Amino acid sequence: MPTRPFARGLLAATLGALAFLGAAHAWSHDGPCLDPSDSLSRGGDFVAAVRRQAPAVVRVLSIAPGTDWGGSDEVGMPARSLLESERSSASGFVVDADGYILTSAHVVLGGQETSVLVGGRHRWPAAVVGLDRRTDLALLKIAATNLPAAAIGSSASLCAGEWVxxxxxxxxxxxxxxxxxxxxNPRFLPGGSGEPLIQTDVALNPGNSGGPLLNKHGEVVGMNSMTYSASGRYTGVSFSLPIDTAMRIAAELRSTGRVTRGQIGARTQALTPDLALAFGLDAPLGALIVRVDADGPAAKAGLRSGDVVLSIDGSAAMPYAEIQQRVAAARPGASIMLDVWRRKAPLTVKLAVAEGVPDLPQRIASQDTREARLGLDLAERTAKQAGGPVEAGIYVRSTSGSARRAGLRLGDVILAVNDVGVSAINELDRALEATHQGETVALLVRRGSITSFVPVAPP
Structure with missing residues:
Protein backbone atom coordinates (compact mmCIF):
# COMPACT_ATOMS: atom_id res chain seq x y z
CA MET A 1 0.00 0.00 0.00
CA PRO A 2 3.95 1.44 -0.68
CA THR A 3 5.00 7.34 -0.96
CA ARG A 4 2.98 4.87 0.64
CA PRO A 5 3.57 1.69 0.79
CA PHE A 6 3.69 -1.69 -0.66
CA ALA A 7 6.53 -1.05 -3.10
CA ARG A 8 10.13 -1.64 -2.06
CA GLY A 9 11.65 1.57 -0.80
CA LEU A 10 8.30 3.21 -0.12
CA LEU A 11 6.60 3.85 3.18
CA ALA A 12 5.75 0.27 4.08
CA ALA A 13 9.42 -0.59 4.16
CA THR A 14 10.19 2.66 5.94
CA LEU A 15 7.68 1.89 8.63
CA GLY A 16 9.22 -1.52 9.12
CA ALA A 17 12.60 0.13 9.62
CA LEU A 18 11.07 2.42 12.22
CA ALA A 19 9.64 -0.43 14.27
CA PHE A 20 12.66 -0.41 16.60
CA LEU A 21 11.54 2.96 17.93
CA GLY A 22 8.98 1.18 20.06
CA ALA A 23 5.22 1.14 20.34
CA ALA A 24 3.24 3.88 18.59
CA HIS A 25 0.87 5.98 20.60
CA ALA A 26 -2.91 5.62 20.48
CA TRP A 27 -5.06 8.32 21.97
CA SER A 28 -7.98 7.49 24.21
CA HIS A 29 -11.33 7.56 22.45
CA ASP A 30 -14.29 8.82 24.42
CA GLY A 31 -18.00 9.00 23.72
CA PRO A 32 -19.44 6.53 21.19
CA CYS A 33 -16.79 3.87 21.88
CA LEU A 34 -18.21 3.37 25.35
CA ASP A 35 -21.48 2.10 23.93
CA PRO A 36 -21.11 -1.56 22.84
CA SER A 37 -24.64 -1.83 21.43
CA ASP A 38 -24.91 -3.43 18.01
CA SER A 39 -21.26 -4.48 18.16
CA LEU A 40 -21.96 -8.14 17.49
CA SER A 41 -25.33 -8.23 15.76
CA ARG A 42 -24.02 -7.54 12.26
CA GLY A 43 -20.28 -7.22 12.76
CA GLY A 44 -19.16 -10.35 10.96
CA ASP A 45 -21.46 -10.22 7.95
CA PHE A 46 -20.24 -7.93 5.17
CA VAL A 47 -22.26 -9.43 2.31
CA ALA A 48 -24.60 -6.44 2.02
CA ALA A 49 -21.76 -3.97 2.55
CA VAL A 50 -19.67 -5.45 -0.26
CA ARG A 51 -22.65 -5.69 -2.59
CA ARG A 52 -23.39 -2.03 -1.93
CA GLN A 53 -19.86 -0.70 -2.44
CA ALA A 54 -18.27 -3.05 -4.98
CA PRO A 55 -19.49 -1.13 -8.08
CA ALA A 56 -17.70 2.00 -6.83
CA VAL A 57 -14.34 0.27 -6.35
CA VAL A 58 -11.89 0.58 -9.24
CA ARG A 59 -8.39 -0.51 -10.13
CA VAL A 60 -5.74 2.12 -10.80
CA LEU A 61 -2.84 1.40 -13.17
CA SER A 62 0.17 3.66 -13.66
CA ILE A 63 3.31 3.54 -15.76
CA ALA A 64 6.42 5.52 -14.85
CA PRO A 65 8.88 6.52 -17.58
CA GLY A 66 11.73 4.12 -18.10
CA THR A 67 10.34 1.32 -15.95
CA ASP A 68 9.44 -2.20 -16.94
CA TRP A 69 5.85 -2.97 -16.08
CA GLY A 70 6.36 -6.60 -15.09
CA GLY A 71 5.40 -8.77 -12.18
CA SER A 72 7.35 -11.43 -10.32
CA ASP A 73 7.47 -14.99 -11.58
CA GLU A 74 6.20 -16.53 -8.38
CA VAL A 75 5.03 -20.12 -8.60
CA GLY A 76 1.26 -20.32 -8.38
CA MET A 77 0.60 -16.75 -9.52
CA PRO A 78 -2.01 -16.59 -12.30
CA ALA A 79 -1.01 -15.46 -15.78
CA ARG A 80 -2.90 -12.22 -15.43
CA SER A 81 -0.96 -11.22 -12.33
CA LEU A 82 2.32 -12.19 -13.97
CA LEU A 83 1.65 -9.76 -16.78
CA GLU A 84 1.10 -6.78 -14.51
CA SER A 85 3.32 -5.03 -11.98
CA GLU A 86 2.15 -4.71 -8.38
CA ARG A 87 4.37 -1.68 -8.04
CA SER A 88 2.20 0.23 -10.49
CA SER A 89 -1.19 -1.11 -9.51
CA ALA A 90 -3.52 -0.06 -6.73
CA SER A 91 -7.17 0.26 -5.84
CA GLY A 92 -9.41 3.28 -5.68
CA PHE A 93 -13.03 4.26 -5.24
CA VAL A 94 -15.42 6.70 -6.86
CA VAL A 95 -16.40 9.62 -4.63
CA ASP A 96 -18.36 11.57 -7.25
CA ALA A 97 -20.51 10.18 -10.05
CA ASP A 98 -18.89 12.64 -12.49
CA GLY A 99 -15.63 10.70 -12.47
CA TYR A 100 -13.71 11.77 -9.36
CA ILE A 101 -11.76 8.92 -7.76
CA LEU A 102 -9.60 8.61 -4.64
CA THR A 103 -6.47 6.46 -4.62
CA SER A 104 -2.95 6.36 -3.16
CA ALA A 105 -0.54 9.10 -4.19
CA HIS A 106 2.49 6.82 -4.29
CA VAL A 107 1.03 4.89 -7.22
CA VAL A 108 0.51 7.88 -9.52
CA LEU A 109 3.41 10.06 -8.35
CA GLY A 110 5.70 10.54 -11.33
CA GLY A 111 3.53 8.36 -13.55
CA GLN A 112 3.57 9.07 -17.26
CA GLU A 113 0.30 7.27 -17.91
CA THR A 114 -2.45 6.62 -15.40
CA SER A 115 -5.63 4.72 -16.16
CA VAL A 116 -8.60 3.42 -14.21
CA LEU A 117 -10.32 0.09 -14.76
CA VAL A 118 -14.03 0.46 -13.96
CA GLY A 119 -16.19 -2.60 -13.38
CA GLY A 120 -13.36 -4.86 -14.47
CA ARG A 121 -14.17 -4.06 -18.09
CA HIS A 122 -13.83 -0.40 -19.08
CA ARG A 123 -10.43 1.29 -18.92
CA TRP A 124 -10.37 5.08 -18.81
CA PRO A 125 -7.35 7.37 -19.03
CA ALA A 126 -7.12 9.36 -15.80
CA ALA A 127 -5.87 12.85 -15.02
CA VAL A 128 -4.27 13.55 -11.64
CA VAL A 129 -6.23 16.49 -10.24
CA GLY A 130 -3.87 16.75 -7.27
CA LEU A 131 -2.00 14.70 -4.71
CA ASP A 132 -0.75 14.93 -1.14
CA ARG A 133 2.22 12.82 -0.07
CA ARG A 134 1.72 13.59 3.62
CA THR A 135 -1.54 11.60 3.63
CA ASP A 136 -0.64 9.52 0.53
CA LEU A 137 -3.83 10.58 -1.21
CA ALA A 138 -4.44 11.44 -4.85
CA LEU A 139 -7.59 12.68 -6.57
CA LEU A 140 -8.11 11.41 -10.11
CA LYS A 141 -10.60 12.45 -12.80
CA ILE A 142 -11.85 10.31 -15.67
CA ALA A 143 -14.16 11.37 -18.49
CA ALA A 144 -17.09 9.25 -17.34
CA THR A 145 -20.44 10.22 -15.87
CA ASN A 146 -23.19 8.50 -13.90
CA LEU A 147 -20.67 6.31 -12.12
CA PRO A 148 -21.71 4.46 -8.95
CA ALA A 149 -20.27 6.51 -6.08
CA ALA A 150 -19.26 5.03 -2.75
CA ALA A 151 -21.40 5.65 0.33
CA ILE A 152 -19.21 7.75 2.62
CA GLY A 153 -19.48 7.39 6.39
CA SER A 154 -17.51 8.96 9.21
CA SER A 155 -14.31 7.76 10.85
CA ALA A 156 -14.69 9.96 13.94
CA SER A 157 -16.87 7.47 15.82
CA LEU A 158 -15.04 4.32 14.69
CA CYS A 159 -14.03 2.38 17.79
CA ALA A 160 -11.42 -0.21 18.67
CA GLY A 161 -13.03 -3.63 18.46
CA GLU A 162 -15.43 -2.78 15.62
CA TRP A 163 -15.51 -5.06 12.60
CA VAL A 164 -14.30 -3.58 9.31
CA ASN A 185 -8.39 4.84 16.26
CA PRO A 186 -6.64 7.19 16.01
CA ARG A 187 -3.11 5.85 15.87
CA PHE A 188 -0.03 8.04 15.39
CA LEU A 189 3.07 6.30 14.08
CA PRO A 190 6.58 6.87 15.44
CA GLY A 191 8.50 8.96 12.95
CA GLY A 192 5.36 9.43 10.87
CA SER A 193 3.78 12.54 9.39
CA GLY A 194 1.64 13.29 12.42
CA GLU A 195 -1.55 12.44 10.57
CA PRO A 196 -3.97 10.20 12.48
CA LEU A 197 -4.50 6.71 11.07
CA ILE A 198 -6.87 3.82 11.71
CA GLN A 199 -5.00 0.70 12.82
CA THR A 200 -6.65 -2.64 11.99
CA ASP A 201 -5.74 -6.30 11.65
CA VAL A 202 -7.38 -6.46 8.21
CA ALA A 203 -5.12 -8.20 5.68
CA LEU A 204 -3.73 -5.59 3.27
CA ASN A 205 -1.28 -6.50 0.53
CA PRO A 206 0.21 -4.85 -2.57
CA GLY A 207 -2.70 -3.65 -4.68
CA ASN A 208 -4.97 -2.87 -1.70
CA SER A 209 -3.58 0.66 -1.46
CA GLY A 210 -6.23 3.28 -2.14
CA GLY A 211 -9.19 0.94 -1.67
CA PRO A 212 -12.01 1.56 0.80
CA LEU A 213 -12.25 0.37 4.39
CA LEU A 214 -15.90 -0.41 5.18
CA ASN A 215 -17.76 -0.50 8.48
CA LYS A 216 -20.49 -3.02 9.26
CA HIS A 217 -23.13 -0.68 7.79
CA GLY A 218 -21.45 -0.67 4.39
CA GLU A 219 -20.07 2.87 4.67
CA VAL A 220 -16.54 3.89 3.73
CA VAL A 221 -14.71 4.89 6.91
CA GLY A 222 -11.14 4.87 5.61
CA MET A 223 -8.81 4.59 2.63
CA ASN A 224 -6.45 1.64 2.92
CA SER A 225 -2.90 2.87 3.05
CA MET A 226 -0.12 0.62 4.33
CA THR A 227 1.13 -2.33 6.30
CA TYR A 228 3.66 -2.13 9.15
CA SER A 229 6.18 -4.48 7.63
CA ALA A 230 9.70 -4.58 6.22
CA SER A 231 8.50 -6.55 3.18
CA GLY A 232 5.32 -4.60 2.44
CA ARG A 233 3.27 -7.79 2.88
CA TYR A 234 0.63 -8.26 5.55
CA THR A 235 1.96 -9.17 8.98
CA GLY A 236 -1.11 -8.47 11.12
CA VAL A 237 -0.87 -4.67 11.45
CA SER A 238 -2.43 -2.45 8.80
CA PHE A 239 -3.29 1.23 8.55
CA SER A 240 -5.95 3.26 6.77
CA LEU A 241 -6.39 6.99 6.33
CA PRO A 242 -9.60 8.14 8.10
CA ILE A 243 -12.25 9.02 5.54
CA ASP A 244 -12.94 12.34 7.27
CA THR A 245 -9.35 13.35 6.56
CA ALA A 246 -9.43 11.89 3.04
CA MET A 247 -12.57 13.79 2.03
CA ARG A 248 -11.23 17.06 3.46
CA ILE A 249 -7.99 16.68 1.50
CA ALA A 250 -9.92 15.66 -1.64
CA ALA A 251 -12.12 18.75 -1.42
CA GLU A 252 -9.05 20.98 -1.21
CA LEU A 253 -7.41 19.21 -4.14
CA ARG A 254 -10.55 19.51 -6.22
CA SER A 255 -10.85 23.20 -5.43
CA THR A 256 -7.25 24.34 -5.83
CA GLY A 257 -5.20 21.32 -7.00
CA ARG A 258 -3.01 21.55 -3.90
CA VAL A 259 -3.10 21.22 -0.11
CA THR A 260 -2.08 24.28 1.89
CA ARG A 261 -0.41 23.66 5.24
CA GLY A 262 1.45 25.77 7.72
CA GLN A 263 5.07 25.25 8.79
CA ILE A 264 7.49 27.02 11.11
CA GLY A 265 10.82 26.01 9.60
CA ALA A 266 11.92 23.56 12.27
CA ARG A 267 12.64 19.81 12.18
CA THR A 268 11.42 17.99 15.26
CA GLN A 269 11.20 14.54 16.81
CA ALA A 270 9.01 12.92 19.43
CA LEU A 271 10.26 12.64 22.98
CA THR A 272 10.84 9.22 24.50
CA PRO A 273 10.67 8.73 28.29
CA ASP A 274 14.48 8.72 28.44
CA LEU A 275 14.76 11.92 26.38
CA ALA A 276 12.15 13.56 28.59
CA LEU A 277 14.29 12.77 31.66
CA ALA A 278 17.40 14.10 29.93
CA PHE A 279 15.68 17.42 29.28
CA GLY A 280 14.16 17.62 32.75
CA LEU A 281 10.55 16.85 31.80
CA ASP A 282 8.15 14.64 33.73
CA ALA A 283 6.38 13.18 30.67
CA PRO A 284 7.32 12.49 27.02
CA LEU A 285 5.07 15.21 25.63
CA GLY A 286 5.91 17.95 23.18
CA ALA A 287 8.12 18.22 20.09
CA LEU A 288 11.91 18.25 20.44
CA ILE A 289 13.55 20.60 17.93
CA VAL A 290 16.42 18.93 16.09
CA ARG A 291 17.22 21.56 13.46
CA VAL A 292 16.06 25.08 12.62
CA ASP A 293 15.92 26.29 9.00
CA ALA A 294 17.88 29.45 8.36
CA ASP A 295 15.66 32.52 7.87
CA GLY A 296 12.53 30.49 8.72
CA PRO A 297 9.88 31.55 11.27
CA ALA A 298 11.47 29.46 14.05
CA ALA A 299 14.92 30.96 13.46
CA LYS A 300 13.55 34.50 13.40
CA ALA A 301 11.73 33.83 16.69
CA GLY A 302 14.96 32.62 18.32
CA LEU A 303 14.16 28.91 18.56
CA ARG A 304 17.10 26.52 18.44
CA SER A 305 18.07 22.88 18.54
CA GLY A 306 17.33 21.35 21.95
CA ASP A 307 14.22 23.44 22.61
CA VAL A 308 11.06 21.47 23.35
CA VAL A 309 7.74 22.87 22.09
CA LEU A 310 5.31 21.80 24.81
CA SER A 311 2.07 23.30 23.52
CA ILE A 312 0.47 25.93 21.31
CA ASP A 313 -1.49 29.02 22.36
CA GLY A 314 -1.42 28.31 26.08
CA SER A 315 -2.86 24.82 26.03
CA ALA A 316 -1.71 22.02 28.34
CA ALA A 317 1.30 19.98 27.23
CA MET A 318 0.44 18.22 23.96
CA PRO A 319 1.45 14.93 22.35
CA TYR A 320 3.95 15.28 19.53
CA ALA A 321 1.43 14.42 16.82
CA GLU A 322 -1.06 17.02 18.02
CA ILE A 323 1.56 19.75 17.83
CA GLN A 324 2.33 18.73 14.26
CA GLN A 325 -1.35 18.83 13.38
CA ARG A 326 -1.93 22.20 14.99
CA VAL A 327 0.96 23.77 13.11
CA ALA A 328 -0.09 22.21 9.80
CA ALA A 329 -3.67 23.41 10.28
CA ALA A 330 -2.59 27.00 10.97
CA ARG A 331 -3.11 29.34 8.04
CA PRO A 332 0.04 30.86 6.53
CA GLY A 333 0.58 34.34 7.97
CA ALA A 334 -1.24 33.61 11.21
CA SER A 335 0.56 34.18 14.52
CA ILE A 336 0.81 31.44 17.13
CA MET A 337 2.24 31.30 20.63
CA LEU A 338 4.55 28.40 21.45
CA ASP A 339 5.12 27.27 25.01
CA VAL A 340 8.77 26.21 24.98
CA TRP A 341 10.99 24.33 27.44
CA ARG A 342 14.63 25.46 27.30
CA ARG A 343 17.35 24.39 29.74
CA LYS A 344 14.73 23.13 32.20
CA ALA A 345 12.84 26.43 32.25
CA PRO A 346 9.67 27.56 30.43
CA LEU A 347 9.38 30.48 28.01
CA THR A 348 6.86 31.71 25.47
CA VAL A 349 7.70 32.42 21.83
CA LYS A 350 5.48 34.13 19.26
CA LEU A 351 5.99 33.51 15.55
CA ALA A 352 4.23 33.82 12.20
CA VAL A 353 3.37 30.59 10.38
CA ALA A 354 4.78 30.16 6.88
CA GLU A 355 3.28 28.15 4.03
CA GLY A 356 4.55 24.63 3.49
CA VAL A 357 5.61 23.51 0.03
CA PRO A 358 2.61 21.78 -1.57
CA ASP A 359 2.81 18.57 -3.59
CA LEU A 360 2.04 19.12 -7.26
CA PRO A 361 1.57 16.41 -9.90
CA GLN A 362 4.55 16.05 -12.18
CA ARG A 363 3.59 17.01 -15.70
CA ILE A 364 5.38 14.64 -18.05
CA ALA A 365 5.18 15.28 -21.75
CA SER A 366 3.14 12.60 -23.47
CA GLN A 367 4.81 10.46 -26.07
CA ASP A 368 3.83 10.29 -29.70
CA THR A 369 0.71 8.12 -29.88
CA ARG A 370 1.81 6.69 -33.23
CA GLU A 371 3.46 3.38 -32.55
CA ALA A 372 4.80 0.47 -34.56
CA ARG A 373 3.84 -3.08 -33.61
CA LEU A 374 1.81 -1.83 -30.62
CA GLY A 375 4.99 -0.58 -28.97
CA LEU A 376 6.82 -3.92 -29.18
CA ASP A 377 10.55 -4.10 -29.91
CA LEU A 378 11.02 -7.68 -31.10
CA ALA A 379 13.75 -10.14 -32.00
CA GLU A 380 13.52 -13.50 -33.73
CA ARG A 381 15.21 -16.62 -32.42
CA THR A 382 15.45 -19.58 -34.78
CA ALA A 383 15.71 -23.18 -33.69
CA LYS A 384 19.39 -23.15 -34.74
CA GLN A 385 20.08 -20.02 -32.71
CA ALA A 386 18.25 -21.42 -29.69
CA GLY A 387 20.38 -24.58 -29.71
CA GLY A 388 19.33 -25.42 -26.17
CA PRO A 389 16.50 -24.88 -23.69
CA VAL A 390 15.49 -21.52 -25.21
CA GLU A 391 12.67 -22.08 -27.72
CA ALA A 392 12.39 -20.57 -31.18
CA GLY A 393 9.95 -17.70 -31.65
CA ILE A 394 9.41 -13.95 -31.42
CA TYR A 395 10.96 -12.51 -28.30
CA VAL A 396 10.16 -9.17 -26.71
CA ARG A 397 13.27 -7.03 -26.21
CA SER A 398 11.55 -3.94 -24.80
CA THR A 399 8.12 -2.32 -24.66
CA SER A 400 6.52 1.10 -24.79
CA GLY A 401 3.04 2.55 -25.19
CA SER A 402 0.27 0.00 -25.63
CA ALA A 403 2.45 -3.05 -25.03
CA ARG A 404 3.77 -1.65 -21.77
CA ARG A 405 0.27 -0.70 -20.62
CA ALA A 406 -0.78 -4.29 -21.29
CA GLY A 407 2.05 -5.60 -19.11
CA LEU A 408 4.34 -7.13 -21.72
CA ARG A 409 8.06 -7.12 -20.94
CA LEU A 410 11.53 -8.31 -21.82
CA GLY A 411 11.71 -12.03 -22.49
CA ASP A 412 8.05 -12.64 -23.31
CA VAL A 413 7.45 -14.83 -26.36
CA ILE A 414 4.67 -13.89 -28.83
CA LEU A 415 2.90 -16.99 -30.19
CA ALA A 416 -0.21 -15.65 -31.91
CA VAL A 417 -2.22 -12.57 -32.86
CA ASN A 418 -5.86 -13.26 -32.04
CA ASP A 419 -6.31 -16.76 -33.55
CA VAL A 420 -3.44 -16.51 -36.04
CA GLY A 421 -0.24 -18.30 -35.00
CA VAL A 422 3.02 -16.43 -35.65
CA SER A 423 6.65 -17.57 -35.47
CA ALA A 424 8.41 -14.72 -37.28
CA ILE A 425 8.21 -10.92 -37.17
CA ASN A 426 6.91 -10.64 -40.74
CA GLU A 427 4.08 -13.06 -39.86
CA LEU A 428 3.21 -10.92 -36.84
CA ASP A 429 3.21 -7.79 -39.03
CA ARG A 430 0.81 -9.38 -41.52
CA ALA A 431 -1.48 -10.50 -38.71
CA LEU A 432 -1.55 -7.00 -37.24
CA GLU A 433 -2.25 -5.46 -40.65
CA ALA A 434 -5.28 -7.72 -40.97
CA THR A 435 -6.86 -6.21 -37.85
CA HIS A 436 -8.92 -3.03 -37.94
CA GLN A 437 -7.30 0.28 -37.07
CA GLY A 438 -7.73 1.15 -33.39
CA GLU A 439 -9.16 -2.19 -32.27
CA THR A 440 -7.88 -4.20 -29.32
CA VAL A 441 -5.66 -7.12 -30.27
CA ALA A 442 -5.26 -10.34 -28.26
CA LEU A 443 -1.67 -11.57 -28.22
CA LEU A 444 -0.92 -15.12 -27.11
CA VAL A 445 2.08 -14.73 -24.82
CA ARG A 446 4.32 -17.24 -23.10
CA ARG A 447 6.21 -16.22 -19.99
CA GLY A 448 8.12 -19.00 -18.32
CA SER A 449 5.78 -21.96 -18.00
CA ILE A 450 2.60 -19.89 -18.34
CA THR A 451 0.82 -19.10 -21.62
CA SER A 452 -2.17 -16.79 -21.88
CA PHE A 453 -3.88 -14.28 -24.15
CA VAL A 454 -3.17 -10.65 -23.28
CA PRO A 455 -5.40 -7.84 -24.64
CA VAL A 456 -3.39 -4.95 -26.08
CA ALA A 457 -5.40 -1.79 -26.68
CA PRO A 458 -3.98 0.95 -28.93
CA PRO A 459 -4.06 4.55 -27.60
Missing part, protein backbone atom coordinates in the same frame (compact mmCIF):
# COMPACT_ATOMS: atom_id res chain seq x y z
CA UNK A 165 -13.58 -4.92 5.83
CA UNK A 166 -11.23 -3.92 3.02
CA UNK A 167 -12.23 -4.10 -0.63
CA UNK A 168 -9.65 -3.92 -3.39
CA UNK A 169 -7.32 -5.74 -5.77
CA UNK A 170 -4.36 -7.28 -3.88
CA UNK A 171 -1.83 -8.74 -6.33
CA UNK A 172 -4.33 -7.90 -9.09
CA UNK A 173 -7.17 -10.06 -7.72
CA UNK A 174 -10.03 -7.61 -8.21
CA UNK A 175 -12.98 -7.26 -5.84
CA UNK A 176 -11.18 -9.13 -3.05
CA UNK A 177 -12.60 -8.77 0.45
CA UNK A 178 -10.66 -9.15 3.71
CA UNK A 179 -12.09 -8.47 7.15
CA UNK A 180 -10.89 -7.84 10.67
CA UNK A 181 -11.34 -5.36 13.44
CA UNK A 182 -10.17 -1.91 14.43
CA UNK A 183 -7.12 -2.13 16.68
CA UNK A 184 -6.85 1.58 17.48
Missing amino acids: AALGAPFGFEQSVTAGMVSA
